[in-house]
Amino acid sequence: MALSEADVQQMYAALTAVEALDEIVILNTCNRVEIYAAGHEGDAPEQLINALCSIRQFPEEEFRELAYIKIGPEAIEHLYAVASGLDSQMVGETEILGQVKDAYQRASKAKYVSRRLHKVFQKSFQAAKWARSNTGISQGQVSLGNVAVDLAQRIFGQLKSASVLVVGSGEVGQDVAKAFKGRGVKNIRVTSRTAGRADQLAAEIQAKVVPYAQWQAELPHHDIVLCATSAPQAIVSAEIIRDAVHQRPARPLFLIDLAMPRDIEAGASEVGNTYLYNLDDLAQIANENLAARQAEVERARLGLRQRADFLWQNLQPSL
Amino acid sequence: MDRLFVIIGALGYLLAFVTALGALRLRERPPRSWIMTAIGGGFLFQTVGLHLRGFEVGSCPIGNPYEVLQFISWSIILIYLLAGPIFRLSLLGSLSASLAAVLSVLGLAVPAWDTLGSRGMFGGDPWIEAHAAIALLSYGVFGLLAATSGLYLAQNYGLKSKRFSRLLNLFPSLVELESVNFRLLVLGCGVLSFSLIIGSVFWLNNWGETSMTKLIFTVALWGAYLVVLLLRLSQKLVGFSLSVACLSLFAAALLALWPVEADRVQAHPQAIPASVSSHG
Numbered sequence: 260m261a262l263s264e265a266d267v268q269q270m271y272a273a274l275t276a277v278e279a280l281d282e283i284v285i286l287n288t289c290n291r292v293e294i295y296a297a298g299h300e301g302d303a304p305e306q307l308i309n310a311l312c313s314i315r316q317f318p319e320e321e322f323r324e325l326a327y328i329k330i331g332p333e334a335i336e337h338l339y340a341v342a343s344g345l346d347s348q349m350v351g352e353t354e355i356l357g358q359v360k361d362a363y364q365r366a367s368k369a370k371y372v373s374r375r376l377h378k379v380f381q382k383s384f385q386a387a388k389w390a391r392s393n394t395g396i397s398q399g400q401v402s403l404g405n406v407a408v409d410l411a412q413r414i415f416g417q418l419k420s421a422s423v424l425v426v427g428s429g430e431v432g433q434d435v436a437k438a439f440k441g442r443g444v445k446n447i448r449v450t451s452r453t454a455g456r457a458d459q460l461a462a463e464i465q466a467k468v469v470p471y472a473q474w475q476a477e478l479p480h481h482d483i484v485l486c487a488t489s490a491p492q493a494i495v496s497a498e499i500i501r502d503a504v505h506q507r508p509a510r511p512l513f514l515i516d517l518a519m520p521r522d523i524e525a526g527a528s529e530v531g532n533t534y535l536y537n538l539d540d541l542a543q544i545a546n547e548n549l550a551a552r553q554a555e556v557e558r559a560r561l562g563l564r565q566r567a568d569f570l571w572q573n574l575q576p577s578l
Numbered sequence: 579m580d581r582l583f584v585i586i587g588a589l590g591y592l593l594a595f596v597t598a599l600g601a602l603r604l605r606e607r608p609p610r611s612w613i614m615t616a617i618g619g620g621f622l623f624q625t626v627g628l629h630l631r632g633f634e635v636g637s638c639p640i641g642n643p644y645e646v647l648q649f650i651s652w653s654i655i656l657i658y659l660l661a662g663p664i665f666r667l668s669l670l671g672s673l674s675a676s677l678a679a680v681l682s683v684l685g686l687a688v689p690a691w692d693t694l695g696s697r698g699m700f701g702g703d704p705w706i707e708a709h710a711a712i713a714l715l716s717y718g719v720f721g722l723l724a725a726t727s728g729l730y731l732a733q734n735y736g737l738k739s740k741r742f743s744r745l746l747n748l749f750p751s752l753v754e755l756e757s758v759n760f761r762l763l764v765l766g767c768g769v770l771s772f773s774l775i776i777g778s779v780f781w782l783n784n785w786g787e788t789s790m791t792k793l794i795f796t797v798a799l800w801g802a803y804l805v806v807l808l809l810r811l812s813q814k815l816v817g818f819s820l821s822v823a824c825l826s827l828f829a830a831a832l833l834a835l836w837p838v839e840a841d842r843v844q845a846h847p848q849a850i851p852a853s854v855s856s857h858g
Contacts, residue, residue, distance in 0.1 A: 398744065409747065413737060416751035508813040511752055532817050534737050544740075 262287045270294075271371060273314045279303035282376040284366040286341070288358050290348070295338060297375040304330055335379055336567035342383040343390035344397065345559055350552045351396035356387050375574060386566050393562070395555040399548030403431060403541045404438025406548070407515055411439070411483055414511050414534060422446040424481040425466070426474055426494070428456040431517045431538065432487025433463075439483070440464040448481070450474040452488070475499060479506040483513045486522035497526035504530055515541070580634065581686070583627030584648055588686060590620020591655070591679035598672030607748055613671045620675070621655045624682070628652060638711045644692035646714060646835065647685030651678040653718025661765070669750060670758075673725045681721070709777035712769060713796070717831060719766035720803070723759060724828035727821035730755040734818055756817055759824060760810060767807050770800050795834040802827055 262270065267287050274283050279300040286293040296307055308328070312319045329337045337346070342359045344351045363380040366372045372380070391397045400406045408418070415421045423444055425436045428451040440447060447466035451457035454471070461468045469477050478484060478499065488494060495514075500523075504512055512530075516523040516537040528535035594616035598608040628648060631639040639645040658674035685691065729749055736746040750758075774796065781788050806823050809815035815823060 410737070412751060413733060413746065413749070414752050416754045509756070509816045511817065528738075531819075536740065540740050 262292055270311075270314060271366075271369070273310055274307065275371060277303075277306050277310045279306045282373045283371045284362055284376055284380065286359060286362040288355070291341075293341070295334070295376060295379070297373075297379075304328060332567050332571035335383075335570055336564050338379065338383045339386040339390075339563040339567055340560065342387040343559060343563065344387070345390070345556055345563070349401055350549065350556060351391075351398075351401070353391075353397065356384070359387075360384065378574065379570065382566070382570050386563055389566070390559045390563060394559040396552050396559050398555075399551055401545050401549045401552065402434075402438070403517075403538070403545060404435040406541045406544045407435050407485075407536070408438050408442045410534070410536060410544075411513055412442075414513050415482060417443075419443045419445060421482045422480065423448070423483045423485060424469070424474065424477060425449045425460070426484065426486045426522070427451055427488030427490075427518065428453070428460050429487035429489065429517060432485055433460055435485055435487075435515065435517060436460065436464055436466075439485075440466075444483075448477065450477075479503040482510065483515065485515045485517065487517040488522050490518065490522060491520065493521055493524045495523040495527065497524045497530060500527040500530050500533055504532055508532070517541075580627045580630035581692075583623045583630065584682065585627075585686060587620045587622070587624025587627055588651075588679060588682035590616050590618075590623060591651070591675045591682060594620065594672065594675035595679045598669075598676065602672075602745055602748065608669070608672050610671070613675065617655060617658070617671060617675050620678070621652070621659065624648065624652050624655075638707050640710050640714055642691060642693045643835070644685045644688070647681045647691075649711070649714045650717045650721060651681040651685070653715045654678045654681070654721050656715075657718050657722055657765075669729070669748070670722075670726070673729065674722060677721055677725050703780060705776055706780040709773050709780065712773035712776065716766050716770035716773060719762055719769055720824075720828050720831060723762040723766055723824050726755055726758050726762065727824040730759065730821040731818070731825070734821075752817065756820070759820060763803070763807050763810060763820075763824065767800075767803050770803065774800055791837055795837060799827070799831050799834060802830070 262285075267285055270285060271283065274280055274294070274296070279298045280296050280303060281299055282297040284295040286295065294307065294311070296303070298304075298307075300306070308319065308322065308326075311317070312322050327337075338359075340346045342356050344353060344355050347355050359380070363372065363376075367377070400409050411418055411421065418439070421444055423436065423439050423446065425432060425447065428449070436447065436449070447464060448469045449457045449461045449464075449466045450469040450471050450473075451460070452471050454468075457468050457471075460466070478495075479502070484495075486495060500512065500514070510532075512533045514523055514527060514533060514535040516535065519538060521537060523535060523537075525535075527533060594613045597612050597616065601608040628639050628645075631645065635641060638649075640649045654674050655678050658671060662670055662674070730752060733746060733749045733752055733755065735741075736743065737752070777796075781793070806815060806820070806827065810820055
């Protein structure tokens with residue numbers, strides 16, 4: 260449930276009218292709505308819940324079942340975990356920290372934040388930095404696109420001068436192509452049996468289109484070949500790869516087969532200076548990295564809990 | 579006294595080696611400032627040690643296996659300090675320090691290798707002395723080439739076997755390693771060729787005085803590296819095959835030091851342990 264900008268403003272207006280609440284920050288992302296508040300009365304949490312339910316005309320009993328309510332050091336610890344990416348679907352992702360910062364800055368600018376939430380949010384940014392630097396929650400790529408880019412960097416180093424040929428316009432292929440674009444690859448070419456889809460993808464990632472009839476001739480001129488067609492059988496044989504490598508003996512060739520059934524014959528991996536990864540290979544690496552991140556989560560949580568308790572103790576005199 | 583300086587130098591390289599190893603075990607990039615300080619300090623002490631030894635023997639200190647290993651170790655670091663920044667290869671400093679530490683410690687570990695057979699070994703001929711010193715400098719280059727080839731093979735194995743380790747993520751890419759291997763091969767061949775040109779001046783002027791064993795091994799090694807270079811230039815030997823060739827050739831080059839040394843000992847049977855000589 261994401262709120263619109265108008266909903267957020269309406270919520271701010273309603274909550275600032277609550278007598279017991281002094282400071283408010285609303286964190287609103289595509290899959291998370293959280294309200295951080297500081298008050299001066301013992302029943303401030305109850306008043307906040309009442310206000311929220313009345314704004315949205317939500318039955319209070321149902322709200323209490325669906326919502327999570329954290330008070331005191333638990334609330335600080337929760338914010339730390341959110342900012343660190345521990346509470347995200349993709350553990351350790353960094354986008355959420357930007358969203359937390361953005362929510363804080365907007366609330367701060369509108370003067371909904373004072374001394375206590377200023378301190379809590381500033382400390383949450385430090386805590387997120389600590390968690391990322393001192394634990395392995397952000398290490399190892401967990402998306403297929405980033406895994407493929409990491410592999411390409413192990414082969415080519417800097418990717419700015421590498422060239423990518425995208426064959427087919429499957430959804431996974433598009434994601435991986437975008438990951439390459441996002442990591443600085445300038446020379447990307449796209450080809451597809453359906454010209455319109457190739458044009459669409461090319462426009463999205465500022466790539467050039469190669470006519471489908473010509474892509475095999477283009478293959479030796481590219482470092483990374485990304486296949487994601489829906490062809491019923493392999494469209495790239497080991498022989499084609501051998502010929503391509505023969506034309507560029509000193510430069511490695513990275514083949515990424517994201518199609519199901521496979522687009523590239525398995526025998527292509529036997530060709531020297533060629534590195535073939537399919538969807539399963541990339542998924543396995545992503546899963547291994549995710550498992551490694553999960554193993555680090557408890558260590559990060561423990562550190563964040565200690566930091567949250569410490570901050571709570573520091574805030575006590577001012578409460 | 580000179581050995582003490584060499585020992586401190588080796589400790590510097592070892593410190594850099596251990597620091598790099600520790601960082602890599604934690605899957606982190608080795609701290610560059612620490613590595614550079616340890617390498618720089620080690621190099622200074624080793625230079626002083628070799629200078630003192632050279633002063634003692636009255637020539638370039640490359641007259642016995644201990645001195646040869648120290649000189650190769652010193653050459654590797656010299657090449658790294660002079661050409662390292664051009665290569666722009668992460669881990670090259672750590673790699674050079676590791677290799678220099680291994681060679682230096684190996685030389686120090688066997689006291690029997692440190693004989694003073696080198697005293698007057700070159701008969702005061704600066705040409706032959708320069709030839710020998712430059713030839714060993716090329717060994718330093720080829721040693722570094724063997725190490726970067728080893729990195730290439732490790733990275734290649736990881737990619738081919740689809741192992742995704744954070745350690746391999748810290749290694750340079752295949753393309754970077756291939757490029758550095760090529761440049762080191764050109765440099766090594768150039769230095770060795772230069773050494774042979776200088777050596778041939780002595781050989782032509784002193785026909786019959788040059789050991790045939792040494793001559794055959796040296797020319798064979800030079801020819802082999804040259805063939806590898808030509809094959810690389812024609813792009814017939816690249817990547818994996820080039821790395822295997824460079825690694826194998828350096829192993830052969832090190833092994834070739836033994837028959838050459840045996841031949842030298844036969845020619846100079848009066849060799850005395852350095853420690854006995856310096857106190858006697």
